[in-house]
Amino acid sequence: MKAQAATIFDEAFRESIGDSAQPEWLVTLRREAFANFTQKGFPTTRDEEWKYTDVKAVASKPFAVGGANSEPSAVRSERFAVTGELIVAFVDGVFRRDLSVIDGLPDGVTIASFADSLDKEVLKANLSKIVEYDFNAFTALNTAFTENGVFIHVTKNVRVDKEIHVIFASTEERANFPRVLFVGDEGSEAELVEVFTRTSEARYLTNTVAEIVLEPNARLKHSRVQRESHKAFHIGVSKARLSKDSVYDATNINLGGKIARHDANLEFTGEGAEAWVDGLYLVEDGQHTDTHSRIDHTVKNCVSHQNYKGILDGKSRAVFNGKVFVHKDASGTDANQSNKNLLLSNDARVDTKPQLEIYNDDVKCAHGATVGQLEGEEMFYLLSRGLNEDLARNLLTYGFAEEIINKITVPSIKKELDEAVLNRLHARL
Amino acid sequence: MLLEVKDLYVEIDGQMILKGLNLQIDRGEVHAIMGPNGSGKSTLAKVLAGHPSYEVKKGEILYEGKDLLALEPDERAREGVFMAFQYPVEIPGVSNSQFLRLAYNEKMKHCGGEELDPLEFNDLLKEKAKTVEMDPSFFKRSVNEGFSGGEKKRNEILQMAVLDPKLAVLDETDSGLDIDALRIVSEGVNKLKSDENAIVLVTHYQRLLNYIVPDYVHVLADGKIVKEGGKELALELEEKGYDSFKAAGN
Secondary structure, three states: OHHHHHHHHHHHHHHHHHHOOOOOHHHHHHHHHHHHHHHHHHOOOOOOHHOOOHHHHHHHHOOOOOOOOOOOHHHHHHOOOOOEEEEEEEEOOEHHHHEEOOOOOOOOOOEEOOOOOOOOHHHHOOOOOOOHHHHOOHHHHHOOOOOEEEEEEEEOEEEEOOEEEEEEHHHEEEEEEOOOEEOOOOOOEEEEEEEEOOOOOOOOOEEEEEEEEEOOOHHHHHHHHHHHOOOOOOEEEEEEEEEEOOOEEEEEEEEEOOOEEEEEEEEEEOOOEEEEEEEEEEEEEEEEEEEEEEEEEEOOOOOOEEEEEEEEOOEEEEEEEEEEEEOOOOOOOEEEEEEEEEEEEOOOEEEEEEEEEOOOOEEEEEEEEEEOOOOOOOOHHOOOOOOOOHHHHHHHHHHHHEEEEHOOOOOHHHHHHHHHHHOOOOOOO | OOOEEEEEEEOOOOOEEEEEEEEEEOOOOEEEOOOOOEEEEEEEHHHHHHOOOEEEEHHHHEEOOEEEHOOOHHHOOOOOOOOOOOOOEEEEEEEHHHHHHHHHHHHHHHHHOOOOOOOHHEEEEEEEEHHHHHOHHHOOOOEOOOHHHHHHHHHHHHHHHHHHHOOEEEOOOOOOOOHHHHHHHHHHHHHOOOOOOEEEEEEEHHHHHHHOOOOOEEEEOEEEEEEEEOHHHHHHHOOOOOOOOHHHHH
C-alpha cells in the first residue's frame, strides 16, 4: 500500500510544495510530514487503531489534488443559506474569500485564511502542535498539503456574539485537506460551527484537522456537523487543549460518508477545566462510521463528559472507541462516558469499546455502553396513548437522536438536522 | 354498559395474578378498586391498557359491547381507553407538546375529528393545562424527564385531559404525592369527570377517595373481587385493614 500511496500523492506534493511561497518553517514542516506519510503509508486493519475501519478504498483511489475552479454560485445557493453570521467558506478544500463573510469583525478577533496569517506568531506557535503530523497517516498527509486553512484568534476577554461558521463544501471528485486552527485567549468566549457538506454525491476525500487551543478561562462551544456525500470518504481529527478553568463543549454529528472516521481528542493541561465531547452518528445502508476519542486528564480537578449515541439502519456499521486516561497526577478527576446504540436493522453492526485507564485513586469515573432495540416500556407508553407502532418507534428514535441534536442551538443547523433525522426515518412527526 | 369484565384469569411470568375477576362499569360512574399489595390491582389496569407482558388465560373483556382483548394497545387508546401510569415513562429528546399533539391527532384521525397544527394545538394544550395547574414551560420539556413524582402524575392527568377518554383507569395515581399535588391531581380528575365517561381509581389507600368520591368500591384480594359496596366501604377498609377481606377471599 505504501507504493500506491506514494504514486498517488508524490507528484501532487512536489507540485504543491514547488509552487509554494510559504515561509521556510512551514515548508520544512510539510516536507517532514510528507516524509512521515511516505514512510508509514495508509493504515491497514492490522493496525489496532484501524482494526474495524478498512481504508483500502481510500488508499487505492487516484484522487485529483489541488484547487479546482468550481462554480461558486451553485455552492452559494445550495448550502450557504446561513444568514447574518460569520461565514468562512471552503469549496473543494480551497479557502474562498469571495464566498466568506468575515468583514467588520469586532476588535480583538481574527478570522483569516492561513495564507494571510503565516506571519502571525500565534499561528506559528500552535500549528501542528495540538495535532502533531505523526498522529496518523492521514494527519501526516493533511499536514503535508497545508495550504488551505482558517486561523481564528479571539484575544483576551473578547466575546464573539455571532457563531463562526466554517463550511466545507465539496462539489467534485478530489482530495481536500482543509484545516482549522482556533485559539481562544484568556477569558475569551466564542462559538464555532464546522459543517462538512456537498453539492453532489461525488466520491471525494475530505481529510481535515481542527486544532483548538483554549487559554485560562476561555470558553468555546464547538459543533461539528459532517454531512458528506454517501459516496465520499471523510477522515477528520479534532483536538482541543484546555488550560486552567477553560470550558469546551463539543458536539459532533456524523451523518454522511461511505467511510467516515473522526478522532475527537482532548487534553487537559490546566486545573479546573471542564469539557463535553458528545456526538451522534446516524448511518444507513452502505455507510461505515468510526469515532475514536481520547481524553487525557493529565492535571488535577478537571471534569469530562462524553455522551455518544448511534443509530444504525440497513447494512451499516459503526465503531466507537473512547479512551479516557486519568494520569497519575490527575487527582480529583471526574469523568463519565456513555455510548448508546440503536440498531434498526438486523444487518447493522456496531463495535463499541469505552475504555477507562486510571492511574490515580482519587477520581470519580463511570462509563458504559449499550447496543439494543427500543425499550419495551417506552414503546408501550406511546402505544397506550394511541400512537401506532411505526409512529411510536419513529418518535422514540427521533428522541434518541434529539438528545444530542438539541445541544446545537443555531436554528438553521438544528432545523436541517431535524429534517435529516426525519428523512432518515422516512417519517413525518 | 361501557365495560364488562367476565371471569378474567391473567398470568404474568407463569404466575396467575387475576383468578376469576368480574366487574361492570357504566358511563358516568366512578369506581375504586382497592386491595393490598399483590392483590392484582395494577394487573387489572395493565390488562385493560393491553400491556404485552400480561397474558389472559381465560375470560373476556367487553368494551362498548366489543371484544377489548382483540384490540392492540394503540387501538384501545384511540377507542377511548386511557391508563394513567403508576410510573410514567421518561422519553428523552421528545417534547411533551410534540408527543401530545401526535397522540391527539392520531385520535382525531381515528374519530374523524380535526387534526391540529403545532400552533393550534398549543392553544388547546394551554387550556387543558389549567386542569392540573401545569405551567406551559412543561410543554417544551422532554416527556417526564427530570419531572418530580408529582409533576409526572399531573402530566398523566394532562394527557387524560387532552385525549378525553371514555374509560380512564388511574393506576395508583395517588402514590408518591404530597398533599398539595394530591389535591391538584384530584381536582383535575373531578373536572374531567362527566356523564359520558367512567373513571376507575386503582388505589391502596382510602386517602385519594376523600378527594375523588367513588360511586362504587370493589375490594380485590388474591385475584378476585371479594367485596363490593358504596363509598362507605372504603372507610370501613381504612378502619379494619385488608386482613379481614383476605380471609373472606380464601
